[in-house]
Amino acid sequence: MELNNQFAEIKELIVTAKQRAYHAVNKELINLYWQVGKYVCNKVNSQEWGNSVVKNLSEYIQRNEPDIKGFSAQNIWRMKQFYETYYNKEKLSPLVREISWSNNLLILSKTNTDIEKEFYLRLSIAEKLKKKELERQLDSNIFERFINTDKKLSPKLREIHPQSDDLFRDNYLLDFLNLPKQFNENDLRKGILKHLKSFILEFGKDFIFIGDEYRVQVGNSDFYIDLLFFHRELQCLVAIELKTVAFKPEHLGKMEFYLEALDRDVKKEHEKPSVGIILCKYGDTKIVEYALSRSLSPALVAKYQTELIETKILKQKLDEFYQLNENNQKP
Secondary structure (H helix, E strand, C coil): HHHHHHHHHHHHHHHHHHHHHHHHHHHHHHHHHHHHHHHHHHHHCCCCHHHHHHHHHHHHHHHHCCCCCCCCCEEEEHHHHHHHHHCCCCHHHHHHHCHHHHHHHHHHHHHCHHHHHHHHHHHHHHHCCHHHHHHHHHHHHHHHHHHHCCCCCCHHHHCCCCHHHHHHHEEECCCCHCCCCCCHHHHHHHHHHCHHHCCCCCHHCCEEEEEEEEEEEEEEEEEEEEEEEEEEECCEEEEEECCCCCCCHHHHHHHHHHHHHHHHCCCCCCCCEEEEEEEEECCCHHHHHHHHHHCCCCCEEEEEECCCHHHHHHHHHHHHHHHHHHHHHHH
16 A cells, blocks of 8 residues: 555656646747747738748748648638737736647637636636637637626635635536426436536536535434535535525525534545535525525525527627726726
């Protein structure tokens, strides 16, 4: 057992070194594309180069350096666009060097404003998103859903875990569950277990699954928590209760009971107090607000959707956000 622990430490050193090497190589590659984009931009703007020159450049590179990939005429134009988009953005230009070129291209092509770009750049870095994972977040309009959120967090949750505002949302998209129009809580739980990877990606990669219908024993009675996770950044257990009805105040009472049981009997000494998430299909905002305002437990109420909100509605909310942001920036 002791040898295995030592071997595991060496393996961790290897993995960490590989990650650092990949990060360094990626950073150099992005810097290269930035410099090429800058060079081409200057030549085109001075009217020294046109479309045919860029095509000739691509052919020259492929002919003289056949082992070097990624310098098609189309990609060189993207490098130019990449440089032009970020060269005067002091806040964003360091971030683009932290993610892959493919992720940069996705953000470049699917976002419109600097605020939106910054959101997805930071999300990609924090969650270490792969291309397909980032693509799903872009296609599911996570930015629009995030900025239009009105988080329902208890005061105790904000006190114990101040970063909760950035880690949790009030709206989660579970369209990947492929649930029927009529479904119950058991169907919802089984659907999540079947698509656990997608569920964790929607909630955040720091969630580690522990179990479903997790049993806690209090006195002579057994109680079962729908889903139990551990959150790496918060360093605490996270209990999730699933509801297919509107939020009711008694749901919070039940969750507070579960959190007490987890903290007394399951939580490790070094871990922080457990967090509870009540996931409802819908709910009255005022009822949620009243219930949480006096709660002494770190809990939150969030809603879920099994279908994406209509693009028209999201666009309207996005326009409202940009207008508000613009007004706030005026002297």
